[in-house]
Amino acid sequence: MHGDDPCACSSAGTGSGNHRDMSTPNNAGSSILTEWRARREAERAAAQGTHTIPISEMEPGSEGYSWLTGSSPGRRAVSERNALAVGAVYASVALIGGALGQLMLQTYTVKDTLKTPVQGDLWYMLNEEMHPRWSAALGWDFSAQSLLLHGNLYIRIHRPTPFSVNVESLEPIHPLRCTPLLHEDRLIYTIVNLDGTVETIDQDDMLHVPGPGFDGLRGMSQIRHVLRQPISTALAANDVGENMLTDGLRPDIVLQTDAKVDRDQVKLLRDQWMERYSGLSNSNAPVVIGGGLKVEKISMTAADAQLLDREKLTVEDVARIFGVPPYMIGQMEKQTSFGKGLEELGTSFVRYTLGRHMTKIQQEASRKLATRGKTSIAYDPSALLKGDMTSRYAAYRAALGRAGEPGWMRQNEVRQLENLPPAPDGDKLFNGTVDAQSNPATD
Template identity: 50%
Template sequence: MTQPWYNEQRVRTPGSVILTSWRAEREAARAQGPANSVPVSGITPGTEAYAWLTGHVGAGRAISERSAMSVSAVYACVSLIGGALASLTLETYQTEGDSRKKYRPPLWWLLNEQMHPTWSAPVGWEFGAQSLLLEGDLFMRIHRVSPYSPDVKWLEPMHPLCVDVIRASPERRAYLFSTPEGVIALDQDDVIHVPGPGFNGLRGLSQIRHVLRQPASIALAGGEQAETMIDQGLRPDLVLKSGDKLNSEQIDKLRGQWAERYSGAKNTTAPVVLPNGMDVKEISISPQDAQLLDNRKFSIEDIARIFGVPPFMIGQTDKTTSWGSGVEQMGIGFVKYTLQRHLVKIEQEFNRKLFKTARNFVEFNAATLERGDFKTRNDGYRVGLGRAGEPGWLTVNEVRRMENLPPVDGGDTLNTGATNAPEPNPPAAE
């Protein structure tokens, strides 16, 4: 699309203006010499370059997107939010005065069925949710029918690590996408960008590098500790006590025989035979004393807190929750306090990038997640339809539509609540 910040000189410049400017800045930085560069030998733990490459800040393990997703709690939270987002329908609306009505332009198919020839819509939404929850940004490239057309041909999800955001002017951002064909520069109007918390005007805050690093590192450490204990046959650390004095050769031989015979899960049932009146003393503490299980539970709750997911929704059900009973209350609370903050940002970003007008807009239909049981729905429909003395605000066909049933004749009349009962003080009969 033609952008207002393109002046005549920029239009006449061949190639991408943004990409040309970016390359010029990079070449100028390189020309300054090795003072601005970091040698490979200098990329060591604790340096800024090491933190940038690995996401490792301070003490602990370096956490990447792949290692974070190997933690069950992280995987469960990301899958839950991504799956919920993918299951919602992003409806398109038109305003008519003070009311609105649904309509289905070609854009509806892109948002709900197929974003791109290589991306179905649900998969694209799950990928976008994972990028937003772990890397701090959701990016989608808008493929338009032509550079001068507002019509959208495709929506292509892009991984945040393949995107570089720069300021093209004080009022506008530019996006550099690394693709197999090379670097592509796009204006902000041709990119869907939904940042997470900590947005600094260019990028959102990466959860992997910051809030998620320590809990995920603790969870990985707990898993490795449990795996090591199982691999060693759940045997504690032992000390062999002997009344006789042993030389170094005897000590090394005894240690080697013990490790060969009794170490590992395969030798857990082998009997222990001690020569020369030797004794065995356990010096390690039990998993309960080490609070291994408690630490793993705490890491699950901490990770769930970061993502805003109630622990019981990812299988942590050992504590009583303050939620109401029933799936309906769980779904309403999850949509209201966790999903809603993501849905609003996505809706507004699509509205301002695809429509640029208040007449047309998109909105997620979260009714499927808030859907109650059959009895609860019927009670709500009964109130909506109205009855004698109580006007209704739903018609029969509107209720049938919400239950995916065909309309019936005469079902579009709204109940006014009027009755044919006699007046309270009828006139006396003549």
């Protein structure tokens, strides 16, 4: 870390005032963890046999299976993998994760009420490379997926030593590899590393952003709760549609006859029908029957089953859960009911959907990585709020000022927003007393 980075040497755990050594369970010098482990083992021993579920009984429909998979009796198990197999879920998660990856987490030095942007080592980690294995965009995309599906975002803070306030790297952690626990009114986190080792770290070494339903330990898993019904229904509809295509869109039928047939004749006729006319390869084979048999259709078509309508409802349900305008994930119907124009919809998405995630992330980053009263961290959403060129340039002209209208932005400030080099005389603020045509800031 460079000593000139005002945000690199930050105070870890500014709320607590100190940084605790919670590096590994095998750390002989950690009396806090030793005491916690002893208490935990005692609690487990006392609770043994009170509510145990044998592994052999964890089958579909059982309580244990439901607890592990997020399913409920009579429904399909919902996991991260098959949740992302639903197009609306994948599109929503990719949209929000990609948007957070585009935004800049700006670091500032604070003096009185003035915040000055700086770009040091911490800025580089937040916006370019979090970890040797993670670019910043990939890290925020993955973390958003964890937050949106599992209800918790975990990013481990690696420091040079357990007592250092400097930050070496930020490592995203999958929620299934991290368990938060409470000890003496502080959170500690047990992490299963990729190599199988287990570590326990203090809350000052973990960025933890929970979703809705935070109970003091973790947020509520969307997979186990709000996404369970729409995903289960979507998976069932996909299975029905796939079966219809596999069977060549041929409906279920009944062969009727007034003649008397015995069991062997029924079996023979059924086997012959399945061999010659069922399956996708036989979907176009003509049906030839005799002996006074009549074919009667008894199943519903895709239109009768309303599979297409059900798919639209699933998209709307998922969009409602994630707070995404349906048109952003490919549902183009009824888009005008959400606002006046796509630009307004995009602004609303940034303000109300991304805003609730940005606020929690920047607050957690500031309290764990910044020094209270000296540095701060905040998102800059301007990249997603830029209007079209005509409206943007009209706003710049008003900000620079015109005859009789003092400006409140300098020319170089505007040029910086458009990623242009500074002009030699671009740091003068127009006071509105010179004719607009002779004002270099507006020419």
